[in-house]
Amino acid sequence: MALRYKTRKRLALLVLAIGLPLYIVVAVTVVGLFDRPSIWLELGVYVGLGILWALPLKPIFMGVGQPDPDETAASREDR
Numbered sequence: 125m126a127l128r129y130k131t132r133k134r135l136a137l138l139v140l141a142i143g144l145p146l147y148i149v150v151a152v153t154v155v156g157l158f159d160r161p162s163i164w165l166e167l168g169v170y171v172g173l174g175i176l177w178a179l180p181l182k183p184i185f186m187g188v189g190q191p192d193p194d195e196t197a198a199s200r201e202d203r
Contacts, residue, residue, distance in 0.1 A: 151170065151173045
């Protein structure tokens with residue numbers, strides 16, 4: 125089932141405003157449970173987790189910055 129443009133846009137905003145900060149808190153908490161690793165290993169973990177969160181959400185963010193494809197050309201000219 126494909127999401128409408130406005131639904132994807134709202135969902136992307138929700139994920140960025142609420143989901144991403146929560147994911148950051150969880151990632152820092154999980155890494156903090158262990159003894160402090162070397163800076164390079166810690167950096168690698170954070171980079172890996174930074175990429176990992178976006179992979180399943182890629183379909184939500186695709187095309188959100190583009191004009192609404194469901195909107196007609198005539199209604200775009202009225203603006």
